[in-house]
Amino acid sequence: MNLTLNIWRQESASAKGKFEKYYLDDLDSHMSVPEMLDHLNEKLIKEGKDPIAFDSDCREGICGQCGFVINGHIHSPEKHATTCQTHLRSFIDGEELYLEPFRAKAFPIKKDLCIDRKAFDRIIAKGGYISVNTGQAPEANSILLSHETAESAFDAAACIGCGACVASCKNASAALFTGAKIAHLAMLPQGKMEAEKRVKNMVAQMDAEGFGSCTFTKACEAVCPQHISIAHIVTMNREYWKA
Amino acid sequence: MLNSKVPLGPIKDKWTQYKAQAKLINPSNRRKYKVIVVGTGLAGSSVAASLSELGFQVDAFTFHESPRRAHSVAAQGGINAAKDYKNDGDSVWRMFYDTVKGGDFRSREANVYRMAECSLALIDQAVAQGVPFAREYSGYLSNRSFGGVQVSRTFYARGQTGQQLLQGAYQALIRQSEVGQLKLHTRHEMLDLVMDKGKAKGIISRNLDTGEMKIHMADAVILATGGYGKIYYLSTLAMNCNATAIWRAHLRGAYFAAPSWTQFHPTSLPQLGEYQSKLTLMSESLRNDGRIWVPLKAGDSREPNSIPETERDYYLERKYPSFGNLAPRDISSRAAKEQIDNGHGVGPLKNGVYLDFKDAIQREGKGVIQKRYGNLFDMYKKITGMDAYETPMMISPSAHFSMGGLWVDYELMSNIEGLFVLGEANFADHGANRLGANSLLQACVDGYFIAPHTIMNYLAGINPNSSESSQAGEKSLHESKDKIQRLLKIKGHKTAEEFHKALGKILYQKCGLLREKKKLLEAKEALKVLQEEFYQNLLVPGDAEAINFELEKAGRVEDYLGLAQLIVEDALQREESCGAHFRVEHQTAEGEAQRNDEAFKYVSVWESLPEGKFYLHKEELEFEAIPLTERSYK
Known part of the structure; x- marks a missing residue:
């Protein structure tokens, strides 16, 4: 199949970027989007041009490394899929695509489609953990947890940190990312001890990073590859007021 | 002969005795010592966090933008522990036995026993960190069974157990970067090991965003950089997994053990085309409920659902009635390859076998199966576009786990003093074949519970001095810079990706699931030719002063080309079959692996x-606790 690609090219964080057009006529519908870019890059390198910088690692939707915007869709035109899980069969033969990086003030563009999401690590650093040192743990079955709570905690903990929630939000809010971690830990008996401090510090860091506020448009939930629910944002807000 | 420094005494007491006698450092003196940790997967994150909690200075390095991206994240099925919560006869001893047998008697008994022993505390630790393992309705932890064993000892968090455990370790690491003496260096790749007076004293790093190269000195260096299955190009590993850190340490003198022992995972998705960059893994846990079969008639291209029961061959159930679809990975993979090679393969390229859930869905209902494996079925659909509730999955063997790695002694220290190697990057616990759900366990146990003790024991014997700049460091830095310039200057016509694909093909065809002398000798020649061509015809665009993914790739492929030759050498030297290493010349009348304990009861190091040129050292393996037997799953 063939596709016309308009890809965001930007030399560095400070450089000005623009779309460049590429035409590919030897594609296979089973190729994934990163495989299509691999293919294009091989051509560019041989033509003596700078290949497109894009992040991609596990290529099975779990590492959270990939992700860009395709024709305005965060990650993918498919529902709840990462960019690497998107195959060319999702597009029409001959279609024209626009590929650009996730855009948010707190995610500076490093080069082309690569962004810097270290802000997420800095939010986690402010309390996205249970302060248990190696060796302190009691016997595992001494902390009972209902099946339902374990499943809900998992639902929140499944976040892959890709940043799609931020990219989809008109305010570039990180409420879904932050809320999911707060909810995951607040649900567990072993996480309750630090709940107050955690929510205060993480929310403060989220604001300090320049993420916007949440206005409950649910845009994040609609694109999240792990189906993380905005109910966790409600939990975060409740925990915050409690604190 | 190498000395593995296994403590004397009964196997059950060795680790307790070791810990009781290990040297300690007073808490107020610990902060004077600095340790470098390379890699932030489960082994790296857990050891970095644990050492920082003890009060040591830690410098942690990862080439990823965040530690949370490390490839431990992709492990699906679970983690083993001998908790015996099922009352089904499990024990530390049983787990030890299963693992030694699973590894086809080519692992070190004392290490394996210790791993089983420490599995108990590891589950406790993970739960305390908030890892949401599956629970029964009663609120107690749930278990499932995995290949190669007859008890249920696998703890799991749906099909994302690795991700959840990594979150726990990552959060512990990040916490220490905030409250402890831990400094995190993301997007930094290790390019060399700095040695001083025969000891590991630091590393050379390259900042992958800016290109800046630097010397980092420490009192000990830990490599926890994972496996190298990606050397086969098509593998279940992430695109950036590499052997660079361990290979460059090897070139500085660290011995490499059993390099050719790579596990081929039986349940990955088959290759669909030449453009493909990886083979996605489907968790082995699927084999609990899925039945593996191929059409009885070779070349049968009917739709799977229109092939009647009588014309299907459930070959694992037929050949291994007591373990059936849960036969260990090496055996399942080889059996699949045999079917594919004999013309029974299915799918467009005839390179897969079916994994069928029809009976399980009929027996348990779609809801139950959905609950158990829902995310795996979703993933299968996303990748293949097919619905596995309606039509059987197609699976095939794929390069997966490296049992081989840098040789370490009982203390997880390599033959270089002060260089420790943890997790998949080392060789020790899995022998010639790893059992499912033991990989997450080994990475965690090495990092949380073993290395903190053995490293303190090492540091207690030396004076802290990580601030002293060293001439050796300057020399390594220059060499690393030259190495990069050398690659940039070739300006040939073939990309690193093309060389990697060519390398993968040679290894799959001549040193893959089946190995024989003739083909190995061909591989040896082909690899030499490919390596020569690499240095003459490599094309790397751009320069070394900014983000350059192609340059990163080229360095990794360069190291893979060196390692591949050692892999073939190792496969040639071992004139026996054991676990994942199957030499066609050495098989039983029934086509099973034939070990030769008289001649090869050692690890090739x-x-x-x-x-x-390569020089062979040996570590003789003693089986005192478990008598050597033929490994059978019939």
Whole structure:
């Protein structure tokens, strides 16, 4: 199949970027989007041009490394899929695509489609953990947890940190990312001890990073590859007021 | 013969005795010592966090933008522990036995026992960190069974157990970067090991965003950089997994053990085309409920659902009635390859076998199966576009786990003093074949519970001095810079990706699931030719002063080309079959692996000599606790 690609090219964080057009006529519908870019890059390198910088690692939707915007869709035109899980069969033969990086003030563009999401690590650093040192743990079955709570905690903990929630939000809010971690830990008996401090510090860091506020448009939930629910944002807000 | 420094005494007491006698450092003196940790997967994150909690200074390095991206994240099925919560006869001893047998008697007994022993505390630790393992309705932890064993000892968090455990370790690491003496260096790749007076004293790093190269000195260096299955190009590993850190340490003198022992995972998705960059793994846990079969008639291209029961061959159930679809990975993979090679393969390229859930869905209902494996079925659909509730999955063997790695002694220290190697990057616990759900366990146990003790024991014997700049460091830095310039200057016509694909093909065809002398010798020649071509015809665009993914790739492929030759050498030298290493010349009348304990009851441990020559050292393996037997799953 063939596709016309308009890809965001930007030399560095400070450089000005623009779309460049590429035409590919030897594609296979089973190729994934990163495989299509691999293919294009091989051509560019041989033509003596700078290949497109894009992040991609596990290529099975779990590492959270990939992700860009395709024709305005965060990650993918498919529902709840990462960019690497998107195959060319999702597009029409001959279609024209626009590929650009996730855009948010707190995610500076490093080069082309690569962004810097270290802000997420800095939010986690402010309390996205249970302060248990190696060796302190009691016997595992001494902390009972209902099946339902374990499943809900998992639902929140499944976040892959890709940043799609931020990219989809008109305010570039990180409420879904932050809320999911707060909810995951607040649900567990072993996480309750630090709940107050955690929510205060993480929310403060989220604001300090320049993420916007949440206005409950649910845009994040609609694109999240792990189906993380905005109910966790409600939990975060409740925990915050409690604190 | 190498000395593995296994403590004397009964196997059950060795670790307790070791810990009781290990040297300690007073809490107020610990902050004077600095340790470098390379890699932030489960092994790296857990050891970095644990050492920082003890009060040591830690410098942690990862080439990823965040530690949370490390490839431990992709492990699906679970983690083993001998908790015996099922009352089904499990114990530390049983787990020890299963693992030694699973590894086809080519692992070190004392290490394996210790791993089983420490599995108990590891589950406790993970739960305390908030890892949401599956629970029964009663609120107690749930278990499932995995290949190669007859008890249920696998703890799991749906099909994302690795991700959840990594979150726990990552959060512990990040916490220490905030409250402890831990400094995190993301997007930094290790390019060399700095040695001083025979000891590991630091590393050379390259900042992958800016290109800046630097010397980092420490009192000990830990490599926890994972496996190298990606050397086969098509593998279940992430695109950036590499052997660079361990290979460059090897070139500085660290011995490499059993390099050719790579596990081929039986349940990955088959290749669909030439453009493909990886083979996605489907968790082995699927084999609990899925039945593996191929059409009885070779070349049968009917739709799977229109092939009647009588015309299907459930070959694992037929050949291994007591373990059936849960036969260990090496055996399942080889059996699949045999079917595919004999013309029974299915799918467009005839390179897969079916994994069928029809009976399980009929027996348990779609809801139950959905609950158990829902995310795996979703993933299958996303990747293949097919619905596995309606039509059987197609699976095939794929390069997966490296049982081989840098040789370490009982303390997880390599033959270089002060260089420790943890997790998949080392060789020790899995022998010639790893059992499912033991990989997450080994990475965690190495990092949380073993290395903190053995490293303190090492540090207690030396004076802290990580601030002293060293001439050796300057020399390594220059060499690393030259190495990069050398690659940039070739300006040939073939990309690193093309060389990697060519390398993968050679290894799959001549040193893959089946190995024989003739083909191995061909591989040896082909690899030499490919390596020569690499240095003459490599094309790397751009420069070394900014983000350059192609340059990163080229360095990794360069190292893979060196390692591949050692892999083939190792496969050639071992004139027996054991676990994942199947030499066609050495098989039983029934086509099973034939070990030769008289001649090969040792680990092959390799040293690289100048001009591409290798020297063989040996570590004799003693089986005192478990008598050597033929490994059977019939």
